[in-house]
Amino acid sequence: MAFKSDIQIARAARKLPIQEIGAKLGIPLDDLVPYGHDKAKVGQDFINGVQDRKTGKLILVTAINPTPAGEGKTTTTVGLGDGLNRIGKKACVCIREASLGPNFGMKGGAAGGGYAQIVPMEDMNLHFTGDFHAITSAHSLLAAMIDNHIYWGNELDIDVRRVVWRRVVDMNDRALRQVNVGLGGVTNGFPRETGYDITVASEVMAILCLSNDLNDLQRRLGAMIVAYRRDRTPVFARDLKADGAMTVLLKDALQPNLVQTLENNPAFVHGGPFANIAHGCNSVIATTTALKLSDYVVTEAGFGADLGAEKFMNIKCRKAGLAPSVVVCVATVRAMKMNGGVPKAELGTENVEAVQSGCPNLGRHIENLKSFGVPVVVAINHFVTDTEAEVQAIKDFVAEQGGEAILSRHWELGSDGSQELATRVAEIADADTANFAPIYPDEMALADKIRTICKRIYRADDAVMDQKILAQLRDWEEQGYGHLPVCMAKTQYSFTTDPALRGAPTGHLVPVREVRLSAGAGFVVVVCGEIMTMPGLPRTPSAETIMLNDDGQIEGLF
Template sequence: MNSHQKFKSDIEIALETPLLPIQQIANNHLDLKEEELELFGKYKAKISLDVLERLKEKEPGKLILVTSTNPTPAGEGKSTVTVGLAQALNKLNKKAIIAMREPSLGPTMGLKGGATGGGYSQVIPMDEINLHFTGDIHAITTANNALASFIDNHLHHGNYLNIDPRRIVWRRALDLNDRALRNITIGLGGPTNGIPREDHFDITVASEIMAVLCLASSLDNLRERLSRIVIGYTYSKDPVTVADLGVEGALTLLLKEAIKPNLVQTIEHTPALIHGGPFANIAHGCNSLLATKMATMLGDYVVTEAGFGADLGAEKFLNIKSRIGKLNPSAVVIVATIRALKMHGGLRKDQLQQENTDALIKGITNLKKHIETIKSFGLPYVVAINKFVSDTEAEITELLNWSDQEGHPAVLCEVWEHGGNGGVELAEKVLKIIEEGENSFQFLYKDEDSIEQKIFNIASKVYGATGVQFTNKAKKQIQEFEFLGWSNLPICMAKTQYSLTDDASVLGRPESFTITIRELKGSLGAGFIVALTGDIMTMPGLPSEPAALNMDVSVDGKATGLF
């Protein structure tokens, strides 16, 4: 690759790449039948759920989970490594498929600018995937807000379920970062405009309907999960569900197309199923169970990722998604960058261009904790050092030497610049640990453990906390949930992604700290209990200079400014 190519933007690289017709990807790579593909133009398609029935007896492919250290503003490139690894596996003549989440417009327009990988390890058409794609997230937004309108309509027309308007827990949703909508008042303007009450907006990817769709195993299971969603409580504090309102059929109807996984391709024409998009800091952070299972039926190796670091996305993939979906991961790839480790070692973002092995060594403690977390699940792993142009030979050598001395398999990968070729050594290492590594996968808590015990296990084993504090509100909710018979559900922690603690400013590997649980939320449709820590927000805000300032469209209709 010559020097002028290195500095092309992701969108420039993506738009210059010739795409293959999606039917060709489906037929040549996946052996899909014509009637199992529903086209969205030339380069996108949905796959019928009938595939699951046709291939139900097939031995599932090996499942490889990609996670990372705690993210920093320096960037880790987890999606890039996910794409590059799958491309590299195909270069080794392995039938590999990617399973990833759909980007949310909120962070795309806010800070990220896109979430489809980067450089020569991207899924394409990246502009369409990063914007409206096939409309899945819009359908989830509509279903979420339809339920909200059904609730308020029920109140307006007599409230025969005796719902307490002060105890409605269902919120409205929007797939954008809009802090002004976090707390609102609705129903103003007189009797004809409904019952006045306080309401709130979440970003769509935090909606329980997103989690429900991503954990459903079929259309019927989607309907059943939707029916279980708790929307509020009566004046006598009994839970009220979607089934009580009788609208689970209407919500399922709105989602009947969105439940089907989406098929696209990478720059090197590796198939990619991109479906569902819950955040990992406020939800469970994994692509849909249907897409993952379908990928394991269609390929011999599936490379998937979970959001943010191993303390969030990977923990939830392993404790929640794998539990519900009966998945058995074969290996984990932990992505680390020298830039991010130097930030965890105390450097500011504007100091990262400078060589600093002392900061690197100090920041390695963050990587070490995430390695310990994956080992606690009993899974084999490889550390993927995602190379950036600012990395020096001394820093690379220092990190590789540390990995070797500590006995951690580690590989330098250059998939941003070289695509699959830059990940061949990583792919070979992953294949080796799948064949030779010890795999004794286990959950970190049992279904029958108490809510407090499950939370403590996560906080102590994954975060390294010495204790957990529960607010009086959280303690009262635990008692209520136990009385209602919900205590056997897994826990979905809502926590900042930037730190192992619940304080975003505390980087590295802190010790002797406590996690505070301020509130719990029963997500009965999804099948877990959300535990909110610190000041985590379910409706993010935009930064002072959002990525949207750089976005535009050319006179010939091509996107510009997406990273």
């Protein structure tokens, strides 16, 4: 049986005009700013006007550690949202926007897959409504104003050796990780070493995703630390008078983007911080708005539960006052087999023993998620090569953990294949059994917050931090930043910092390479192991096969 590609399915979608999607949520025409026929931004005045409404149930979709076999977290998020609407619930999906870096690298698109997709898929995976370009421009404006200030006399006494604001571009480009700027003589400024991060790692991205409105956005932008003076005191973006102009560039980007699923159900696609180097969640403004317009909101957190879900709970929920009613942890038979040692080329062959050997990775995530006080359901994202015995092996394992696993065939059948999952998730959400709490308090020391995550989530023996890092954390505490949560930047492929170490390892150490204060976003970034904030392209990037066909249609996105 030949299956259509994701882009073929998306291209054949019967989309409704975006005004009709808005009407399903009760959004008046005047409060939608259309971007073509199938995309729109929702106005801030409307968002402000619904804040006194009842808040819906928040459902988080997360997953096991990602493998080359594929897990389908976004696909499951969309399929569950469609399934909830199929069984008569008023549900909305909230996911992140896609970065051009992974799209042209190796990950592919971020709109779901099969018959559980958000459309327009091509737009979502490319320029969309320009939000990422606005973030890149605002970030770059600040970088230019720093060097310009130094060039014109350096009134703030910035130490050019301690400028911590790097530049960004929304592309995987390893050649930009470390660069020298200001070369070429006096007219080009003062030479110094700096580097680039990918746009989704920008603090501006994190701030946009955590801000409640334009005033909050400007306040946070102004609070960003961009450099230090010779006396080691911080220089803020507001000291350079950059926060106002940056807010102007981000004015439209802050408004959530409304689109639709293949089944014409509403979806907010907004923000895009990576979960391995940032907090990895849909924007607060999109999620909280959806919760006022729907009875159920299905959202996802990037990569595995050790990264995305941990940050969703400890950062986003803490900062926004959110509390999930239920968590859905996505697993696949194929991924369990890879965790059990089966090479990718042999995943199509039945191997129940390998499934059983790989299940401890799933078990670790279930335990971790339950530690936040939220009920957990496992969604087995069905692949056509799965056998009944392999699926049953996962169900049996989860049952032994005191949980339940439900097979979902949304990729193949859309909402017709996700009704069982949707029905059970709604039942659990409606039961109100969640007793959510982050796993560490605000008043805990920063170093202890890092150790707590390493020990309780990664099951490490300890976090390895040298005296320089510990001293830096203490300095930030003395400056009033000790209450902030920590944002772990770590490989997504393993509970350890070794991407090749799958399963559920224990007894390891987590080396902390550096710490960065994101004072505007409101967290401390903890860079662990060899993780890079500027990825590189693979040997054969996806960009080589992305092109226009003879009909002017895009090929190669998936």
